[in-house]
Amino acid sequence: MRKLLTAILLLASITFKTSAQTTTDANYTALQQKFVDLKFGMFIHFNIPTYRDADWPDPETPASAFNPTKLNADQWAKAAKSANMTYGCLTTKHHSGFCIWDTKTTDYNVMNSPLKRDVVKEYVDAFRKNNLKVMLYYSILDTHHKLRPHQITPKHFEMVKAQLTELLTKYGKIEAIIIDGWDAPWSRISYDDINFEDVYHLVKSIQPECVLMDLNGAKYPAEGLFYSDIKTYEMGAGQRLAKDKNVMPALACLPLQSSWFWKTNFPTTPVKDPAKMVTELTTLNQADCNYILNVAPNRDGLFDDNALAALKEIGKLWKNDGPAPKLAATGAPIISSNLAKNKQANSSWSDDMNIMDFANDDDFTTSWTSNAEVKSPWYEIDFGHDTEFNTIAITEAKPNVTAYHLEYLQNGVWKPIAKGNDASRVKIHRFNRVWGTKVRMSIDKAEAPASIAEFGVYNERR
Known part of the structure; x- marks a missing residue:
């Protein structure tokens, strides 16, 4: 495994050296415009937590727990289409470290579960077949592999880069990658512990048009781009975009159900009101903000009936009226370590x-x-x-x-x-x-x- 990791990182290094960073302000603005124009998409939180009734399960939960016997990514895609969404974003690895793709970086992955199928591949294939664009979510925090505060080693950083390299080379064009569990008060992993600039250049060297976002909107000022191509707001955690004075291209996310991952009470608990979701969507779009609504598959790997019905209702109430207004140029984001910090x-x-x-x-x-x-x-x-x-x-x-x-x-x-x-x-x-x-x-x-x-x-x- 160590030799394979080295080979993957060497490939990434070669790619970087032969693909100098040439992104201009105009390129950034075009990428941001394309992202905001997408307007509305589907977040899909589906991973080991689905099987433990907890968003943060025991990090030693065995791979055998992941067993979606009726997994059907085409159902997810068609549900997204019914709501007039334009893309999806799947949790490839959440905070508990389980990988739902065929990775060579760890045995803690879907190929060692009863399913033995690459969920990321099935997801990207299904969404593209339904003319939907593809994004991926990836967590830096990884409690299973002990990538957590005060325990981070060079091998952890190698694993992160190797996993991102796999995700960005095996599944075709990735419109955007949403990174989480990084530089947050609850993760306490800094951009120095896992160097942001290294990760950013790695992503751009493999897929220059991939928009990179970190869910860090709570910390950094709304008027500037810090460590993200797009301002991000996790509304379920109380992060709110100032809709009347927003000046940056943005992303806001919220779960349709009561939490991000599926819980046993979801089939009988009302989801959020579709009409209110459409009002939120319309208001956010008017503020240069792309809205991503999370829908959690159940343990069979399917959406519950109440979620499907809500998505159809959203699709009746909201129609995509075309591209967003032209964005003002923001310039490139700050991505380097702050040399002045604590000096x-x-x-x-x-x-x-x-x-x-x-x-x-x-x-x-x-x-x-x-x-x-x-x-x-x-x-x-x-x-x-x-x-x-x-x-x-x-x-x-x-x-x-x-x-x-x-x-x-x-x-x-x-x-x-x-x-x-x-x-x-x-x-x-x-x-x-x-x-x-x-x-x-x-x-x-x-x-x-x-x-x-x-x-x-x-x-x-x-």
């Missing part, structure tokens, strides 16, 4: 307890705030040694600063990077790579005392 920070006089450390603590809910008496406030990161970087992202607590300039310290001399006249809350500057021991933002004009939620410094691969 020594300095600033001009702060407002009470809102000191400089709050602007580089990887928490967008806290801020450094300048004292109102300071006329020319400044904020600074000290790396402690020469560091190379080529991107700075400044996120304010609220839009306020309208003029500022950026500098870096090299060999004891401050040198200019950029001047900004940007009134938006998230201000991103990309420039030619520089080396410096410090980087500083000087605020030239603000309507109120400056308040910086996060000051990010990055060395992006270009």
Whole structure:
């Protein structure tokens, strides 16, 4: 198995080296537009949890538990069509680590279950046969393989890359991949533990037109793209898109039933009101948001009758009226590690307890705030040694600063990077790579005392 993993990763490495990242802002905008134009799709949570009445089952649940005796992916596809959906997205691996495709990376997979059939293949074949597009879901958190906080090893990272490589090479064109269990308060696996930039470039090197999303909408500001090609909102977890002022292409997800995976009470428990689902869908679409509604197959591998009836009713109430309005360009997302995180920070006089450390603590809910008496406030990161970087992202607590300039310290001399006249809350500057021991933002004009939620410094691969 180790030799096979090495071969898969070598193939991915060769692909990456011969497929330089050439995505332009226009390419990003086109991909985002294509995604938002899809408008409405079906999430399908189907995996080991289906058989344990729990979304987070015992990670030692045996593969023998997975036994859908009547599995019929064509039923799923036809149900999606009945609701006028345009695509599906299947949970290839959830947090408990069970793989429902024919993987060579672990024995904990569907081929060692009573089914012994590649569910991912049956799903993609059925959806394409019904003229529906195909997306995949993949969890970084993996409790069975002990890929969890404080236990992550290089072998775990090799497994992640090998599994993603399989999923993106064995099943044809994948429109998008939704990643979960990463950089979330409940997973506590950071983008440094499993390097986001490596995963992002791997995905794009294999399928450049695959939209990559991480379900991280709860953490990052709505006005910027951080670690995702599309802003994502898990509405079932209380994450809500500001429909009246959204400025980013978005995805929102919600289960039709009471939870993501099938439970024994689902056949007799009413699903969500189809009319309310259509109202939600219409409102989200008007805000540049694609809506993905989860429908959970039962232990036979089929949708329950109440879910099928609800999807048909949705299809009667909602018709796809064509492409979404033209999106504004967002530029490429931030995908690199933040070099400023938890480094020594300095600033001009702060407002009470809102000191400089709050602007580089990887928490967008806290801020450094300048004292109102300071006329020319400044904020600074000290790396402690020469560091190379080529991107700075400044996120304010609220839009306020309208003029500022950026500098870096090299060999004891401050040198200019950029001047900004940007009134938006998230201000991103990309420039030619520089080396410096410090980087500083000087605020030239603000309507109120400056308040910086996060000051990010990055060395992006270009």
